[in-house]
Amino acid sequence: xxxDSDLAAKVESLSGVxxxxxxxxxxxxxVYGSVDRxxxxxxxxxxxxxxxxAMLGGAGNVVRNLVALGAEACFISVIGRDAAGRExxxxxxxxxxxxxxxxxxxxRETTIKIxxxxxxxxxxxxxxxxxxxxxxxxxxDLISRxxxxxxxxxxxxxxxxxxxxxxxxxxxxxxxxxREKGRPIIVDPKxxxxxxxxxxxxxxxxxxxxxxxxxxxxxxxxxIVAAARHIIExxxxxxxxxxxxxxxxxxxxGDPDAEPLHFDAVAREVFDVSGAGDTxxxxxxxxxxxxxxxxxxxxxANAAAGIVVGKMGTAVAYASELAAAFRAHDLxxxxxxxxxxxxxxxxxxEWRRQGLKVGFTNGCxxxxxxxxxxxxxxxxxxxDRLIVGLNSDASVARxxxxxxxVQSEAARASVLASLATVDGIAIxxxxxxxxxxxxxxxxxxxxxxxxxVETVVGAEFVQSYGGKVxxxxxxxxxxxxxxIARMNTG
Numbered sequence: 180x181x182x183d184s185d186l187a188a189k190v191e192s193l194s195g196v197x198x199x200x201x202x203x204x205x206x207x208x209x210v211y212g213s214v215d216r217x218x219x220x221x222x223x224x225x226x227x228x229x230x231x232x233a234m235l236g237g238a239g240n241v242v243r244n245l246v247a248l249g250a251e252a253c254f255i256s257v258i259g260r261d262a263a264g265r266e267x268x269x270x271x272x273x274x275x276x277x278x279x280x281x282x283x284x285x286x287r288e289t290t291i292k293i294x295x296x297x298x299x300x301x302x303x304x305x306x307x308x309x310x311x312x313x314x315x316x317x318x319x320d321l322i323s324r325x326x327x328x329x330x331x332x333x334x335x336x337x338x339x340x341x342x343x344x345x346x347x348x349x350x351x352x353x354x355x356x357x358r359e360k361g362r363p364i365i366v367d368p369k370x371x372x373x374x375x376x377x378x379x380x381x382x383x384x385x386x387x388x389x390x391x392x393x394x395x396x397x398x399x400x401x402x403i404v405a406a407a408r409h410i411i412e413x414x415x416x417x418x419x420x421x422x423x424x425x426x427x428x429x430x431x432x433g434d435p436d437a438e439p440l441h442f443d444a445v446a447r448e449v450f451d452v453s454g455a456g457d458t459x460x461x462x463x464x465x466x467x468x469x470x471x472x473x474x475x476x477x478x479x480a481n482a483a484a485g486i487v488v489g490k491m492g493t494a495v496a497y498a499s500e501l502a503a504a505f506r507a508h509d510l511x512x513x514x515x516x517x518x519x520x521x522x523x524x525x526x527x528x529e530w531r532r533q534g535l536k537v538g539f540t541n542g543c544x545x546x547x548x549x550x551x552x553x554x555x556x557x558x559x560x561x562x563d564r565l566i567v568g569l570n571s572d573a574s575v576a577r578x579x580x581x582x583x584x585v586q587s588e589a590a591r592a593s594v595l596a597s598l599a600t601v602d603g604i605a606i607x608x609x610x611x612x613x614x615x616x617x618x619x620x621x622x623x624x625x626x627x628x629x630x631x632v633e634t635v636v637g638a639e640f641v642q643s644y645g646g647k648v649x650x651x652x653x654x655x656x657x658x659x660x661x662x663i664a665r666m667n668t669g
Contacts, residue, residue, distance in 0.1 A: 186478060187505040189471055190498050193462075194249030196469045199328050201321070201353060202238025202338025202345065202367075204256035204281065205290035205308075206267050209233075211532070214297040224302060226295055235270050236292055237457075238338035240495075241367075242277055244461035244483075247495040250468075251276040253328040255321060257313060257344055258282070263289035280324050282317060290342055298534040312343045322349055326356045333468030334363045336460060337376070341369040354378045363467040367460045368392070377415035380467070383460055385422045397421070400429065404439045407431035420477060422459055428481055430473065442477055445485035455484045458496055490529045497522065516596040516604050523566055523605040524618040530564045531622075538562030539621035539637075540651075541612040543570045545584045547594050550653065557651035558625035559600040566603040566619060567595055568612040577610060611636045625649045 209232045214224040235243050238256055245252045254271060258264035258281050267289060271279045290308040294301055313321070321344075329335065335357040339345045355378065357364045363380040371392045376382055390397035393406040407419035411433045421429045427444040459480045466476030482504060483496035499522055518526070527537045540558045544551055544567075559565045569592055575584040584591065592604050607615045616624065616637035624641045628650040632638050638648045 187502040190502040193465045197251040198334045199253045199332040200336040201255045203340035203342035204239045205237035206263050207236030208293045210295045237340045240457040241338045241461045244458050244495045246274045247497045249498045250465045253278045255280045259287040259289040322352045334464045336464045337366045339369040365464040373414040381418040383420045442481045458483050458487045517592045520605045523603050527619045535563035536622045538565045538623040540625040541568030543575045555600040561649045562623045564602040568615045569606045571608040
């Protein structure tokens with residue numbers, strides 16, 4: 180296997196690669212709330228709705244994953260002339276680096292999937308969809324747009340959710356055009372007739388889909404390999420990458436002399452598998468489009484899938500998360516604790532989606548002493564996940580004087596990251612953490628008891644949305660300034 184540092188460099192190389200994605204667009208809506216009683220009308224839980232979110236689903240989620248990697252995309256799909264279609268169009272427009280051709284079809288419903296969630300538990304999914312094949316005139320328009328974009332794209336992604344967009348005519352035309360231009364073709368398949376994808380470079384079925392399409396068992400590793408080889412031979416597919424959930428992935432090449440490759444799953448904790456297949460397709464396609472060898476591309480895709488299943492909802496794996504995971508996989512539960520403020524804010528949002536309470540504290544932490552350790556312990560006791568805001572070197576110098584800090588921000592962050600009580604660290608350059616607090620929106624804000632609630636920076640903001648301010652007890656006799664003074668006089 181490739182060294183982690185080399186894989187991290189491969190992730191960064193994906194920035195700017197352009198892909199063409201054609202497939203079924205849909206709107207993923209999440210309705211979050213809490214359940215504290217059973218309905219008197221029927222034996223079902225009553226969800227008290229607290230908030231709703233909407234995001235791109237289906238092929239749109241593949242595009243979201245491409246953007247998260249720093250790639251660019253041309254996205255071609257169809258929508259209905261309805262409110263959901265307009266909302267979906269707006270969400271696509273918010274994604275940087277995406278050229279979209281969302282063809283509006285009068286009389287067609289835009290596909291919506293609504294998931295009702297209590298805490299971290301999905302209670303129900305309700306679908307609104309139209310699965311009729313698009314008409315011949317729309318096929319011609321879509322094909323001409325897609326073929327024109329292939330000249331500027333490094334790979335073709337076909338994301339088939341069986342909603343009527345990827346007809347046999349469109350599949351045949353696009354696969355043929357991509358092959359003529361030497362572009363890799365990655366297909367997320369649907370149904371049981373994989374001959375529709377004849378000529379594709381690789382398809383990415385899960386274990387159940389592989390079994391249904393091949394008519395063969397796919398329980399063991401040997402059975403998966405046999406079923407994949409059957410698909411390759413009978414459907415004319417170049418290779419099959421089988422996603423096996425908690426068991427990882429298996430790659431079977433069309434080369435009869437090549438050994439199958441097995442990859443162990445890398446998920447630390449599974450909260451939601453929604454959209455993980457889209458992540459695999461996006462990362463593999465971007466990798467092949469950049470010319471990265473298949474085994475390394477699969478390692479990247481496997482690691483990215485491990486990241487998204489640890490998040491709630493239809494999530495994506497950001498390039499910075501993926502690269503950092505390879506560089507720092509030895510940190511607690513494989514998570515990268517030190518990240519940019521915007522990434523820490525995104526992580527806090529994911530934790531809240533999982534029903535976890537997010538805490539925040541901050542400081543210079545120049546020389547970590549028992550007082551700091553006690554602060555972290557008390558802060559973590561008040562929340563489920565603790566984020567630490569760390570003053571940058573320049574910020575410390577302005578606050579403490581030109582002889583400080585004693586240790587660099589990198590060294591101070593590394594020491595904090597070794598504490599089991601700390602789950603995330605963001606370095607900030609301002610004199611106060613107010614801006615960082617406003618980005619993270621913690622549920623709990625923690626400072627030492629030498630402050631009052633009124634003097635804690637960010638207290639008023641946190642309390643404005645119902646957050647809590649906690650003053651942690653102090654450990655007598657411990658001070659960084661006093662410690663440094665003793666060192667200088669000793």
